[in-house]
Amino acid sequence: MTGHGWDMYLHTLAQYLEHFAGRPAHFVTAEGPPASSGPGSWAALEEALGVKGPFARGQQLRLAPEGLPPLEGVVDFAYPEFVNFLAIRTADGLYRFHDNSPMGMPQAVGHYLFGEIDREATEQAWRDWLARAYD
Secondary structure, three states: HHHHHHHHHHHHHHHHHHHHHOEEEEEEEHHHHHHHHHHHHHHHHHHHHHHOOOOOOOOEEOOOOOOOOEEEEEEEOOOOOOOOEEEEEEEEEEEEEOHHHHHHOOOOOEEEOOOOOOOHHHHHHHHHHHHHHOO
């Protein structure tokens, strides 16, 4: 699983250079509760976003995370053998949703957001969303 991570990170760098070059990024990360590390936890994350995979590169998606603004964008990374990962490029960021459950770890998000944000409040909002997704 982690071998595909390098592909994703290098792709994210390429997306930054192509779509956001020169703009400062705010890295926003959040981890789900322990309940998000078990079997079926990726399906709960998809449900909380209002989508269902598999996803295809270039696919238009609208995500509806409760308590956060909806996200409209394009799937910018999809790897057939790495199905439990969602990468969306919007006008203001690169949103990454990671299924860490195969490693016994909670679901996580790692977003690169461009523009003015309150990083701490945004991270807390994503933590709260992840907690609600696994209530």
